[in-house]
Amino acid sequence: MSQMLKTAAVNETRLYELVLELSQKVRVAKGVLETVRLIERGRAKVVLIALNVSPQDHLAIVEALCEEKSVPIIFVSRKEDLGKVAGLEVSASCIALPLPIPVESNIGR
Numbered sequence: 576m577s578q579m580l581k582t583a584a585v586n587e588t589r590l591y592e593l594v595l596e597l598s599q600k601v602r603v604a605k606g607v608l609e610t611v612r613l614i615e616r617g618r619a620k621v622v623l624i625a626l627n628v629s630p631q632d633h634l635a636i637v638e639a640l641c642e643e644k645s646v647p648i649i650f651v652s653r654k655e656d657l658g659k660v661a662g663l664e665v666s667a668s669c670i671a672l673p674l675p676i677p678v679e680s681n682i683g684r
Contacts, residue, residue, distance in 0.1 A: 587651055590676070591660040594623070597674050598662060604671040605661045607637060614640040619671040621647050625654035628668040637669055646671075 594603070604613040613619040614637070622641050624634055641648050651657055658667035 585649055585651070587656070590623075590649065590651070591656065593676055594660045594670070594672065597672055597676075598660075601673050603661050604673075605658075605663060605667050606670075607633060607668060610637055610669045610671040611640060613671040613673060614644055614646055617644065618673045619644070619646050620673060620675040621649060622669060622671045623649050623651055623657060624669045625657045625667070626650050626652055628654055634668060649676075 597603070604610045604619070610619070610622060614622070619641075622637060624637065628634060638648065640646070654666035654668050657670060658665050661667050661670045
């Protein structure tokens with residue numbers, strides 16, 4: 576079963592700082608298609624999903640694949656912030672990282 580962290584349990588500011596750091600080292604998968612590809616290839620180590628996406632139905636495949644492949648999911652509040660931290664000028668419903676978020680990162684509140 577995949578580990579899921581709700582936005583209330585995560586310090587989003589610290590999380591976004593970590594994503595920015597990691598994105599300097601590796602390519603971040605942006606959006607549903609790239610995220611699904613990274614999960615299917617077994618390279619996704621953590622997935623971030625925005626809660627303000629409408630409809631949420633198109634993210635069901637991402638959540639199901641994460642469950643199947645035991646990839647942790649972190650839910651964040653805004654797709655606009657997720658897009659920005661991923662280096663986009665538009666919002667992103669989800670992103671996937673090919674590196675794990677370090678345990679010592681203190682993203683918990």
